[in-house]
Amino acid sequence: MSRKVCIIGGATTPFDYGPTGFESIEGGAAECVKETQQDVPEFSLRDLDLMIYSHFSVHFGHQLAPEWIIHDHLGLVGLPHYRVENGGNTGGSALYAAALAVMSGHHDVVGIVGWETMDTVSQSQGSEFIAMASDIRYELMVGGIYPIYYAAMANKWMKENKVSEEDVATIAAKNKNNAMDNPKAQWYRNDHKYITVDDVMNSRLISYPIKKYDRSLMSRGVAFLVVCSEKYAKKVNPNHYVTVDGMGLSSCTIRAGDRLNNPGWKERYGPGYPEMTEFAACRNSAEQAYKMAGIKDPVKDIDFGEIHDAFSTSEAQIYKALGLADQTNIAQFIRDERTSMHGDIPMNPGGGLLGYGHPVGATGLMSTIECYYQLVGMIPQKHLSRKTEVPNPECGIVNSHAGTGTSISNFILRRH
Amino acid sequence: MMAAVTIKKKKNKFSEAPVFTEKKDYRPEGVKETGLAFVGHEISEDRTTMNQFLHYDQLYTIRHGWNSKFFIGLLDGKIMGTRCPKCGDSWVPVRTHCWNLDCNLEKTEWVEMPLTAKVHTWTVAGWSGRSSLKRLPIILVYAVVGNSKVAIANELHGLKPWDVEFGMPLKIVFKPKEQRIGAVTDFHFEPADGWKPSPMNKEKERIKKLVEPVYEWVKTLK
Known part of the structure; x- marks a missing residue:
């Protein structure tokens, strides 16, 4: 019988882009640890018995093995450490690795530091760096960057599911407006405005149907999270810990065009799925997580989520992959505002990638931390108001997503 | 105790190395490998913050x-x-x-x-990576070539961006032989001979409205 996995706290730096004067990554990691200690005074760095570092691209960081700098800086020399890299799902994969370490009984208290510094190069060069996680032999130089691949997938998905540009624009406005209640969110700190569906519709074309306000933000940011055994959680933070009751990790093809007739998916879900439109790895990893956590009906059993809205269109696709709606009712599900703060299953109350930001290695951890804050009742102290607090939540979902849906993880977190 | 084993130096490698006889250099002007170099810095007025510029330019061999x-x-x-x-x-x-x-x-x-294909899905890009900006707007399609089980991404030329359609038949067109470099950019898709766009509709008007500013923006690029 594997052991229960708990989360006792965590924090992020503000997410930002461009010069602010506090760009030091190891310094940012130290500040995240200190904020966690303010929230959980009993937690000491001496309690850690493993450090996992979550970082996507050394292209941005211009430093190989940069985790070694952070590790030294935190005074953790001697403690085992390694880095997890899995594209946009780096944060989720690091959490998966930490949870496995605790479950196995080999480690008790695992720290995760995640970060990305995407403002070391120009925006368009940054897009190109990220696109180097596509198959560069076939896709990089044919005009291809991720928003274009996602747009091609979403365009077909939206038509097949009768989801309109306006429908996904409501998701973009929702998340960016949620971020206006979150002082660490990049949208709050930089753009700092409430937007309407019309603003999204009128924003510049990125790749049809995706426009400027439909896409997430390139960011600089650091996050820290403590994953541990229940024994340790009860010792240091008995009233404010959550349990990781379910988790799943799955994969799909690197090139989106390769999943039309994939033998592996045909074996699992029958012919014609996932086509080029569905996030099969999301469905598959959610099914694993639901089974483990005993989730029968996700809409009823899950109270809210922090999910990987790299694009407004992908958030809509994720709703379907998570089983919140199907082809017959996904458009209505969005139009009924089920995932807004006044809906029955709010998604991305923290702002998501569209609002909080997307410093790749820190992103999945940010989602986990926001989910944790909601579940333990810390939103009033972390957000600017209670507008983005989910009322009395017991169960949240965290979703982390890479490539063109190439690696996706899902976690079910419950209030203790 | 184990007997000592003498390892003889092997004269031949495990496999024959290819002999490369055809070499081509199509390096754009100004691209050179300078390796790593600190090339400048900036310091804030109050001298509390410094940014330093590191240049890194390296040639990779894709085998x-x-x-x-x-x-x-x-x-x-x-x-x-x-x-x-x-x-x-x-x-x-x-x-x-x-x-x-x-x-x-x-x-x-x-x-x-065969040099024929069919559009599986498409998008019209108004933004791209640094090296593709001047070619915007770009129609990117995922198309199925012949009886392939998968779709390949490439650009679609020869029509207005708003006229691209799901399922439209395509032909594969190569650049002139002397311009080819052995990369997927050597070819693009074009509508199959005889294909005609369908009349304007609401979605086409919408794409046209989104794309028109992109043409203007590209003109401003240096």
């Missing part, structure tokens, strides 16, 4: 190895695919071993594909 026939095919104006002799599936982009687990990584055979 296409067993995939080489596809890229050499491009130089010859051909689309080479692979086919599994066991299950009969074929692919462009190619796989050198079949991924159907029942075929147990069977080595595939090379087949020349």
Whole structure:
């Protein structure tokens, strides 16, 4: 019988882009640890018995093995450490690795530091760096960057599911407006405005149907999270810990065009799925997580989520992959505002990638931390108001997503 | 106690190295490998914050190895695919071993594909990576070449961006031989001969409205 996995706290730096004067990554990691200690005074760095570092691209960081700098800086020399890299799902994969370490009984208290510094190069060069996680032999130089691949997938998905540009624009406005209640969110700190569906519709074309306000933000940011055994959680933070009751990790093809007739998916879900439109790895990893956590009906059993809205269109696709709606009712599900703060299953109350930001290695951890804050009742102290607090939540979902849906993880977190 | 073993220096390697006889250099002007160099810095007025500029420019060798026939095919104006002799599936982009687990990584055979394709899905890009900005707007399609089991991404030329359609028939058009470099940019898609766009509709008008400012913006790029 594997052991229960708990989360006792965590924090992020503000997410930002461009010069602010506090760009030091190891310094940012130290500040995240200190904020966690303010929230959980009993937690000491001496309690850690493993450090996992979550970082996507050394292209941005211009430093190989940069985790070694952070590790030294935190005074953790001697403690085992390694880095997890899995594209946009780096944060989720690091959490998966930490949870496995605790479950196995080999480690008790695992720290995760995640970060990305995407403002070391120009925006368009940054897009190109990220696109180097596509198959560069076939896709990089044919005009291809991720928003274009996602747009091609979403365009077909939206038509097949009768989801309109306006429908996904409501998701973009929702998340960016949620971020206006979150002082660490990049949208709050930089753009700092409430937007309407019309603003999204009128924003510049990125790749049809995706426009400027439909896409997430390139960011600089650091996050820290403590994953541990229940024994340790009860010792240091008995009233404010959550349990990781379910988790799943799955994969799909690197090139989106390769999943039309994939033998592996045909074996699992029958012919014609996932086509080029569905996030099969999301469905598959959610099914694993639901089974483990005993989730029968996700809409009823899950109270809210922090999910990987790299694009407004992908958030809509994720709703379907998570089983919140199907082809017959996904458009209505969005139009009924089920995932807004006044809906029955709010998604991305923290702002998501569209609002909080997307410093790749820190992103999945940010989602986990926001989910944790909601579940333990810390939103009033972390957000600017209670507008983005989910009322009395017991169960949240965290979703982390890479490539063109190439690696996706899902976690079910419950209030203790 | 173990007996000492003398390891003789091997004269031959385990496999023959290819002899490269055809070499081409199409390096754009100004691209050079300078390695790592600190090339400047800036300091804030109050002297509390410093940014330093590191330049890193490195030549990579992409060894296409067993995939080489596809890229050499491009130089010859051909689309080479692979086919599994066991299950009969074929692919462009190619796989050198079949991924159907029942075929147990069977080595595939090379087949020349027809220069025809069909749009599986599409998008019209108004933004891209640094090296593609001047070519905007770009119609990017994922298209199925011949009887391939998968779709390949490439640009679609020869029509207004708002006229692209799902399922439209395509032909593969190669650059003139002397301009080819053995990369997927050697070819693009064009509508098949005889294809005519459907009349304007609401969605086409919408795409046109989104795309028009992109043409203007590209003109401002240096």
